[in-house]
Amino acid sequence: MTRSISLTLLIVILCVSSGVAQNFYSAQNFVPQNYSLKQAFDDTLNNDTTFPDPKKVLRQSLIVPGWGQITNKQIWKVPIVYGVLGGLTYYSIYLNNKYQGYRAAYYNLNPDTPDDNRFGPTPDYIPENVSLEALRQSRNNFHNQRDLSFVYIGLAYALNAIDAYVFAHLRSFDVSDDLSMRVSMKPDVLTTAYSSPAPSISFSVKF
Secondary structure, eight states: OHHHHHHHHHHHHHHHHHHHHHHHHHHHHHSOTTOOHHHHHHHHHHTOOOOOOHHHHHHHHHHSTTHHHHHTTOGGGHHHHHHHHHHHHHHHHHHHHHHHHHHHHHHHHOTTOOOTTTTOOOOTTSOTTSOHHHHHHHHHHHHHHHHHHHHHHHHHHHHHHHHHHHHHHHTTSOOOSOOOOEEEEEEEEEOOSSSOOEEEEEEEEEO
16 A cells, blocks of 8 residues: 555656646747847837827826826937926026016115015126116016917926827827738629629728
């Protein structure tokens, strides 16, 4: 009884070992030795035939700029998105600082406004002998440019979402090299229930 149990266990162990070895050998033959993680990632991108939902991509771009471009597999657009938004944001901050500086100088140097330093001290880059009219024009000019930069930031933010949304729609379009129309013609036989077979020519059009 003990020998039969031992023999059975030995057969089971040999079968399991053979199966594990066979699977390991198959895995080694299936995965090339020089197969890198980058190649696996590229193969995943190239073999991906699913298309993103345009509405989902639109929401992603509205939540986080560039997120929709990543979903559309256009990562190269992300630096452009943040470069434009970052540049416009930096420029708007610069214009806002200039506007606040000339606004403070206008009120501090104006004799009709006794409440000096209402908007802070006069910046060092503004001379004290400048005319009030020049200060007023500079203040209004920087104020208008700052507000316009805010509009540009909003447009860039919206354009980021529109770009992701439109491209998500266009991903399902056929953009292969061969988009031509092929017309073929071949002889055929026309048969009907009321007449004998007659020779004919058939045309086929493939897009």
